[in-house]
Amino acid sequence: MSQSSASAPDASAQVTGHPAAHASRAAELASLKVSLRGALRQFPDFPSPGILFEDILPIFADPTLHEALIRSLELHILENAGGVKPDVIVGLEARGFLMGPSLALRLGAAFVPVRKQGKLPGPCETQGYEKEYGTDFFQMQAGAIKPGQKVIVVDDIIATGGSAQAGGELIKKMGGELLGFIFLLELEFLHGRDKLPAPVYTLLTGQA
Ligand SMILES: O=P(O)(O)OC[C@H]1O[C@H](OP(=O)(O)OP(=O)(O)O)[C@H](O)[C@@H]1O
Numbered sequence: 001m002s003q004s005s006a007s008a009p010d011a012s013a014q015v016t017g018h019p020a021a022h023a024s025r026a027a028e029l030a031s032l033k034v035s036l037r038g039a040l041r042q043f044p045d046f047p048s049p050g051i052l053f054e055d056i057l058p059i060f061a062d063p064t065l066h067e068a069l070i071r072s073l074e075l076h077i078l079e080n081a082g083g084v085k086p087d088v089i090v091g092l093e094a095r096g097f098l099m100g101p102s103l104a105l106r107l108g109a110a111f112v113p114v115r116k117q118g119k120l121p122g123p124c125e126t127q128g129y130e131k132e133y134g135t136d137f138f139q140m141q142a143g144a145i146k147p148g149q150k151v152i153v154v155d156d157i158i159a160t161g162g163s164a165q166a167g168g169e170l171i172k173k174m175g176g177e178l179l180g181f182i183f184l185l186e187l188e189f190l191h192g193r194d195k196l197p198a199p200v201y202t203l204l205t206g207q208a
C-alpha cells in the first residue's frame with residue numbers, strides 16, 4: 001500500500017491513526033464546522049418567552065450541509081474512538097432522529113431510538129427529565145440495547161443536559177456501556193455537559 005499524505009490519507013492510515021491522516025481529518029473538520037455554523041438560525045422567545053431557539057433545519061434543506069454534518073460527526077468518532085467502534089447509536093426524539101440513522105449507517109452500527117413517552121409499543125424502560133423549556137419522559141423498548149453493547153448518544157443540541165442525561169440513564173438501565181455523547185451544538189452557558197456520565201463532544205458552541 002502506498003504511503004499516505006496530508007492531502008490524501010490512505011485507508012490504512014485512517015484506521016491506524018497515522019499522523020498525516022489525523023492532520024487531514026482535523027483540517028477537513030475545521031472547514032465543515034464553518035459551513036455548519038453559518039446555516040443555524042435563531043428565533044427569540046420560542047417556544048416560550050426568554051428562550052432563544054436555535055434552528056438547525058436549514059442544514060437538512062441543503063444536501064451539501066447535510067453531508068457536512070454527518071461527515072463531521074463521523075470524523076469526530078473516527079478521530080477519538082481510539083479504535084473502539086460503537087455497536088449502537090442512540091438518537092433522542094425528535095431531532096436526534098435526523099442524524100442518528102445516517103451516522104449509524106456510516107459506522108456500521110445499529111440505530112436505536114429514545115422516544116417521548118407513549119410512542120413505543122411493548123414493554124419499555126422509562127425515565128423522567130427536565131429540559132431548558134419543560135419536563136418530559138423518555139422511553140426505550142426493553143431489550144433494545146444488549147448488556148455490554150457500546151453506545152454513543154447523538155442529538156442536535158445540549159442545553160441543560162436533562163434530555164441527554166435521561167437517555168444515558170436508559171442505556172445504563174439496560175446494561176449498555178456509554179462511550180460518549182455527541183451533539184451538533186452546545187449552549188455552554190447552561191453547563192449541560194456537567195450532568196453527563198461519559199465524554200461529551202460538540203461540533204459547535206453557542207452563546208444564546
Ligand atoms: O439539554 P436540554 O435542556 O435537555 O435540551 C435539549 C433537548 O431539547 C430539544 O428537544 P425537544 O425536547 O425540544 O424535542 P424535539 O427534538 O422533539 O423538538 C433538543 O432537540 C434536545 O433533545
Ligand SMILES: Nc1ncnc2[nH]cnc12
Binds near residue numbers: 054055
Ligand atoms: N435554545 C434551544 N434551541 C433549540 N433547541 C433547544 N433545546 C433546548 N434548548 C434549545
